Amino acid sequence: MGSIVIENASQRVAAPAVWHGALLTRADVQEPWQFDDGLWRSRIVEWLREAALPLWMDKGIDRDHGGFHEALAFDGNSLQKPKRMRTMARQIYAFSMASIHGWHDEADRCIAEGIDFLQRGRTRNGGWVRVLNPDGSVADPTEDAYDHACVLLALAHAHRAGNPDALQLGRETFDFIDEHLADPYGAGFLETPEGGEPRRANPHMHFLEAFLAWHEATGERCYLKRARGITDLFRLHFFEAESWTLGEFFDDNWARPRNAAGDWTEPGHHFEWASLLVDYAHRTGDTELFTYARKLYASAIANGLNRLTGLAFGAVSRSGLPLDQASRSWPQTEAVKAAIALDGTPGPDMKPEIEERMAHLFRWHIDPAPKGLWIDRYDEKGMAIATEVPASIFYHLITAFTLYLKGSK
Template sequence: MSSAIPFDEIQRWTFDAALPLWAEAGYDLQSQRFVEKLDYSGEPIDAGFHRTRVTGRQTYVFSHAAILGWEQGMTLSAEGARQLDELYLGPEKGWPRTTDREGAVLDGTPDLYDLAFVLFGYAWRHKAARDQESRAGMHRAMDFIDTHLRAENGFWHELPPEGWRLQNPHMHLLEASLVSYEATGETRFLATARELVTLFRDKLFDGATLAEYFDADWNRAEGRDGQLVEPGHQLEWAWILVQYGKLTGEDTVALAEGLVRFAETHGVDSQTGRTMQVVLDDGAAVDAGARTWPNTERIKAHLALFEATGQDPRAAVAASSRLLLDQYLNTPIPGLWLERFTADGEPDADDVPASTLYHVFLAFTEVLRLQEKIEALGR
């Protein structure tokens, strides 16, 4: 496998293949909604539901694309914000988890994961358009989270809360809060981000591993559930923590390095180079299959450490970029992807979920943003 980062291929896949395909096939003119899935001929699949998180993620993608100069981006960014506005059920109900094709609520559960992407979508729309409507949307989302989902320490993952407490929605709320602060300069978003980083330091991370499941007091869940670790989430947290450090001046490098160290040692298959789905906190593999998104998070984590410390990212970024382009994104219709491979390396995907575009687009645009600095390493 080549050790060179394929900048030109990344540029072409992102701007010449993926964005045009998802702008057309990924938007249903009849329902005026972003679609949930495409098939491998690039045609929409009626999943029977629309997830609010996908609307937030696609709003992000097209808003970021607009900022980068992609011509259709601003129109589709506005479309995403309009959909988020229409999904809002009011200050007591917030945004539903799922709706049908006509917009009727299927599952009205307030879900912190979904709400984080509502905030994220509005924040990126505001970065692109600087409009008051998206700013108001950001505050509606944050108001609902603060009013209804705030717990004694952190937030509830859903209402009413069931099962173990989850770290993952908190990670995405941190990500969204940082973009919101960056977009507006408003300290309410920075205060939420600080609170979440404190939670991470005090409760979620033990210096090596980030658990997925916790009890009500943020002790790791009993039994095997408390031992489960997702390498992709370790890498994703590393990238987000470095972004927090860049915005605040706080030193988060040691946290990020600890997260990446465990993920690289125990979460990246030495034979295939794929970032595995789930391991135990002692490093034993639980699910050695690999979806698309953990591989994108490996790219982002190493780019973050490069910006923070100067650590050469080329080997890891080249390997995971090449893996994505040659295996996951190597489909007959450019702009699609194979969502998962089994531990044996067999494709394990029936359709192409729209939710994954957020991961690939963000990782690839980070590669392109840092291209000049990375290329300077070889001079």
């Protein structure tokens, strides 16, 4: 396959010619010292309204079997893949945000169709399966904590958008997690009703996100009480004060494993946790979390970036050695979110950092891709290695873009 050359400030990298977006030069990438607050506002609005939402509401919806396609090819055609519950939920979230902000007239219809399909994945216990086949039959009946957090997030925003079924489904999902996933000793949630190791910080991060969303949707403080249980776990077990890093995997007692899993950290999750901790702190007055959030951000920037591309690695060790040198799109969106969140806390001005992180997101993942799509993955040398466009990333992009638009008014 041929390639085109995309120029950045200090290096030349090749991207496959099929992604024939506009070539970029130094002038197209905003340098930190050329900071202009809200530089990307018009680009974001145009991309959402005229490119991404029309495409995903057309090609991303499965007209034959219902629900949403798990991924699209770079020509915009759907790929017949199993449909993960988390992806179905995240697309409902994305279209809910489009409805709430008035970005597309068909958003409410997409939400309703998505929730209708989602309910094919209900379990006898009132939970949700992990994976559906393309036709909507059950492929993996596991009741996974991560997926339930994603469903709760989607239903909170669907409720905000006015969907008539979302509130009751949300209540039923909370009943399920309280009865079947809550740790009997009060330490977070089990991976599945059957338990199992390793236990992961990541589902808990998404539960924190969902609880904050339900607080926003209803104003009820009971959801902040739920969120506090997650922030307590973060303080006690997830965060390592010596290295300013966030662990991913733990044993059944929330102890760090004495193997490679115990050394695994993900810069993208450092960013993601940082923005959520700041959100919780603003809602509750727990301002100690601002310090934790800045430490997470500083650790990820110092040790988690590929110095050739400026993109976050997939994973690094506690001491900053690269463990997964690929760079996906979602950590770059989370870096934007974290910088925006931290800009409202005591400390250095983050506005130049916000613009720089957004520039990296557009320069690598949006601009070289066909209209309305994105390049999800690069190797350590800056070569595009994505073979498809995963729908689950749309949630990350819309969240980052929404926060940016809100902050740049």
